[in-house]
Amino acid sequence: MNAIKNITIGHTERLYKPVGYTMLANLVNIVPFCLSIEAIRIIFSAFDGSGQPLDTTHLWWIFGIMAVYMLVMALAERASYRANFRGAYEMSASGRLSLAEHLRKLSLGFLSKRDPGDLSSMLVTDFMMAETGISHHLPQLMGAVVMPVLAFASLIWIDWRMAVSMFAALPLALLVLWASTKAQRKLSGRQIQAKINAGNRLEEYLQGIRVMKAYNLLGDRFVRLRNAFGELRRACIRQEALLGPFVLLSITLVRAGLTMMVLCGTYLLLGGELSILVFVLFLVVGSRVFDPLTSALTNFTEFRYFSIAGGRILSLMNEPEMKGERQSPVAGDIRFEHVSFAYQGKEVLHDITVTLPKNSLTALVGPSGSGKSTVMKLCARFYDPQQGRISFGGVPMDEIAPESLMSHISMVFQDVYLFQDTIRNNIRFGKADATDEEIIAAARKACCHDFIMRLPQGYDTMVGEGGCTLSGGEKQRISIARAMLKDAQVILLDEATASLDPENEVEVQRAINSLIKGRTVIAIAHRLKTIKNADRIIVLDNGRIREEGTHDELVRKEGLYAHLWEIQESISGWKL
Ligand SMILES: Nc1ncnc2c1ncn2[C@@H]1O[C@H](COP(=O)(O)OP(=O)(O)OP(=O)(O)O)[C@@H](O)[C@H]1O
Numbered sequence: 073m074n075a076i077k078n079i080t081i082g083h084t085e086r087l088y089k090p091v092g093y094t095m096l097a098n099l100v101n102i103v104p105f106c107l108s109i110e111a112i113r114i115i116f117s118a119f120d121g122s123g124q125p126l127d128t129t130h131l132w133w134i135f136g137i138m139a140v141y142m143l144v145m146a147l148a149e150r151a152s153y154r155a156n157f158r159g160a161y162e163m164s165a166s167g168r169l170s171l172a173e174h175l176r177k178l179s180l181g182f183l184s185k186r187d188p189g190d191l192s193s194m195l196v197t198d199f200m201m202a203e204t205g206i207s208h209h210l211p212q213l214m215g216a217v218v219m220p221v222l223a224f225a226s227l228i229w230i231d232w233r234m235a236v237s238m239f240a241a242l243p244l245a246l247l248v249l250w251a252s253t254k255a256q257r258k259l260s261g262r263q264i265q266a267k268i269n270a271g272n273r274l275e276e277y278l279q280g281i282r283v284m285k286a287y288n289l290l291g292d293r294f295v296r297l298r299n300a301f302g303e304l305r306r307a308c309i310r311q312e313a314l315l316g317p318f319v320l321l322s323i324t325l326v327r328a329g330l331t332m333m334v335l336c337g338t339y340l341l342l343g344g345e346l347s348i349l350v351f352v353l354f355l356v357v358g359s360r361v362f363d364p365l366t367s368a369l370t371n372f373t374e375f376r377y378f379s380i381a382g383g384r385i386l387s388l389m390n391e392p393e394m395k396g397e398r399q400s401p402v403a404g405d406i407r408f409e410h411v412s413f414a415y416q417g418k419e420v421l422h423d424i425t426v427t428l429p430k431n432s433l434t435a436l437v438g439p440s441g442s443g444k445s446t447v448m449k450l451c452a453r454f455y456d457p458q459q460g461r462i463s464f465g466g467v468p469m470d471e472i473a474p475e476s477l478m479s480h481i482s483m484v485f486q487d488v489y490l491f492q493d494t495i496r497n498n499i500r501f502g503k504a505d506a507t508d509e510e511i512i513a514a515a516r517k518a519c520c521h522d523f524i525m526r527l528p529q530g531y532d533t534m535v536g537e538g539g540c541t542l543s544g545g546e547k548q549r550i551s552i553a554r555a556m557l558k559d560a561q562v563i564l565l566d567e568a569t570a571s572l573d574p575e576n577e578v579e580v581q582r583a584i585n586s587l588i589k590g591r592t593v594i595a596i597a598h599r600l601k602t603i604k605n606a607d608r609i610i611v612l613d614n615g616r617i618r619e620e621g622t623h624d625e626l627v628r629k630e631g632l633y634a635h636l637w638e639i640q641e642s643i644s645g646w647k648l
Pocket of ligand 1: 440443
């Protein structure tokens with residue numbers, strides 16, 4: 073039952089239709105059995121020495137019914153085929169979308185614990201397996217269950233000894249398969265993990281090829297890739313080698329049923345306790361029942377493997393989304409009260425109490441690793457803190473619906489992600505229903521209109537893979553135009569100009585100045601000169617607030633900030 077729940081990703085009701093059709097098709101499959109029995113009986117009675125003539129009229133009737141049966145079957149199978157395949161593909165298409173939607177609502181804390189390769193393999197491969205399980209394996213398995221049950225139920229009335237000998241080994245065969253369940257769960261888990269690792273290593277290899285060439289690491293990384301593929305090969309072989317004997321044994325046991333039936337039949341025939349007609353009948357039925365049964369047993373381990381893949385999807389689907397139902401205030405102070413935060417058990421922020429006031433520019437500075445980005449991520453509720461409380465406009469952050477909160481926050485980071493789409497649509501991500509005029513106005517304010525107009529198709533130029541390549545500064549300005557369009561009251565800036573050349577830096581700084589006017593801004597600054605005029609500067613050190621104040625106050629204090637300022641001033645005149 074669990075396997076079926078897994079493979080349907082919790083939506084067992086989606087199976088009703090395909091199961092119904094398959095059951096029907098299997099029930100109708102009984103007709104040729106009955107007709108064959110009747111045909112055999114007629115033929116036998118013509119040659120049993122009683123002198124009866126062959127009843128050809130009756131035989132013609134049987135052929136006629138058989139022809140109609142074949143037509144009905146073709147139609148029923150078409151319907152069942154459509155229901156199975158459509159159901160499977162529709163389920164995985166909508167399942168993939170709802171999983172992607174669900175992932176968006178999980179905390180980054182949870183997501184960062186998972187391999188990106190694991191998640192993409194789940195969205196693509198695991199769904200594909202569940203799809204195949206539903207469309208191919210499940211109907212076959214059901215057929216393999218329904219047919220023997222029906223056959224046994226009818227044959228037992230004809231001759232119970234023959235029926236029992238035919239199916240005596242079946243429970244044993246199922247027991248053998250069941251015994252391999254635990255081993256398979258373990259082996260399949262390892263195989264799936266090996267597949268994910270190999271995918272990750274391959275991605276790392278392809279993405280890092282430039283760095284590897286520069287540092288001559290190709291050999292080293294290639295070894296990692298080779299090891300990962302080696303482990304995958306071993307995991308696959310181990311699974312086949314250990315589970316194969318179980319499957320083969322259960323198939324042999326099932327087939328032994330046929331042999332036992334022949335032996336029992338011969339013995340009964342010799343003793344005169346069985347007619348030749350009944351013996352032939354059992355032989356015909358046996359061959360019809362055992363063929364689908366053995367192919368279902370062959371595929372059963374694969375079905376269970378697919379169900380493990382479905383179970384992985386299901387467990388991710390059951391991962392709780394970030395809580396919070398309340399609407400976010402449009403603007404307000406962001407307040408941290410005794411906040412401590414840990415990544416995977418390692419505390420990186422300790423007992424932070426600070427207010428980031430509304431409509432002012434607060435800068436976060438401090439040495440690398442001091443916790444600036446973490447504070448910023450908590451402001452956007454990428455994570456919830458383990459201790460303390462964060463509020464926005466007086467409302468506890470963990471009571472605000474994450475999507476509502478995000479609609480009032482814009483982020484401009486150093487790494488800009490542009491989608492494979494036109495420049496117009498990339499800016500439109502800031503406001504889905506923006507008109508072309510609004511997009512152009514935002515682009516003008518973000519100082520990117522001019523360079524966009526110089527591109528071959530202007531705003532309709534494609535960016536990203538296969539499209540035009542933009543410089544770091546140009547991408548930055550497009551992301552600022554996006555934020556302009558979003559018009560959120562809170563802006564989170566992770567020093568966006570840090571990696572730009574002087575010319576681009578001036579342009580981007582101008583765009584930022586126009587974006588942040590009159591809003592609540594929290595900015596991470598590595599180069600202190602960019603936040604000299606901030607309303608408030610918070611100096612972090614080792615996850616604690618070391619100092620707070622304006623630039624002048626902090627320089628006068630002669631503490632950590634003054635020290636950092638001094639270092640940066642002294643190297644600002646350096647030239648390469
Ligand atoms: N996703 C993560 N998982 C585990 N540890 C993390 C994660 N992100 C950051 N850390 C750790 O948390 C600490 C604070 O990191 P954070 O990125 O907030 O510092 P930062 O001041 O912004 O650093 P930088 O100036 O170098 O960007 C560091 O020790 C870092 O290694």
